[in-house]
Amino acid sequence: MNARFIVAIVAVVSMVIVAQPRAVQAYSGEVIEITGSGKLFHFEGGAVAGVKTPVTKVSTSAVAACITGTPSPCDTVLENDAGGKAYISFDSDTSWRIMTDANCVNATTLVGVAGGDGNFMMAGQHGLSDTQVVIQGKVQLTKGTLIPTGINLGAVLAVSDTLEHYALGTFHTVGPVLPACP
Numbered sequence: 001m002n003a004r005f006i007v008a009i010v011a012v013v014s015m016v017i018v019a020q021p022r023a024v025q026a027y028s029g030e031v032i033e034i035t036g037s038g039k040l041f042h043f044e045g046g047a048v049a050g051v052k053t054p055v056t057k058v059s060t061s062a063v064a065a066c067i068t069g070t071p072s073p074c075d076t077v078l079e080n081d082a083g084g085k086a087y088i089s090f091d092s093d094t095s096w097r098i099m100t101d102a103n104c105v106n107a108t109t110l111v112g113v114a115g116g117d118g119n120f121m122m123a124g125q126h127g128l129s130d131t132q133v134v135i136q137g138k139v140q141l142t143k144g145t146l147i148p149t150g151i152n153l154g155a156v157l158a159v160s161d162t163l164e165h166y167a168l169g170t171f172h173t174v175g176p177v178l179p180a181c182p
Helices: 003-019 060-068
Strands: 030-042 055-058 086-090 095-099 108-114 119-126 131-141 148-160 165-178
Touching: 030 060, 030 148, 108 131
Parallel strands: none
Antiparallel strands: 030 055, 030 086, 030 165, 086 095, 095 108, 108 119, 119 131, 131 148, 148 165
16 A cells, blocks of 8 residues: 555544544532522421411521531431531432531432433432432533533422421522542
8 A cells, every 4th residue: 555645644634633623521429518408398297278388488507407416406407517518429420429427427318310401300319308309400611511610509409208398498609619529
């Protein structure tokens, strides 16, 4: 074979390989602190005809206090942490974790879907409180990648027939991206 022909083929193949779009790095366990607030709807004792369901506003500071274990029953229905912080781990585009420990100890796995534009919906079961949790929103991504940098506004829905409550709220990330969990 002619040497020029071989050089031309190698050059064309090299250009095709170089011209291929680079693989986008996917969600890979980034951890970011989250905070939020909402409303807690109480159904203790069951429904009573004509009686309005009691509702408690839950502030960001109340959420932080509950994570520390106060007041009761926060000490028995939530994994407590003295720092009063919660975290989200973006493990993949179909599995995330929420927890009160930045090292993902006692994390609750949420499964669902996250799109390339950041839109997501994830759901899971928190074992200690027997609560079903759904989160939905849009995660910010580093431009041209699937690397999460935060969530400006997400919605959370939670229900527990065991605790006789449901909750509606919003959450967002705060602080820097932390190292991935083990």
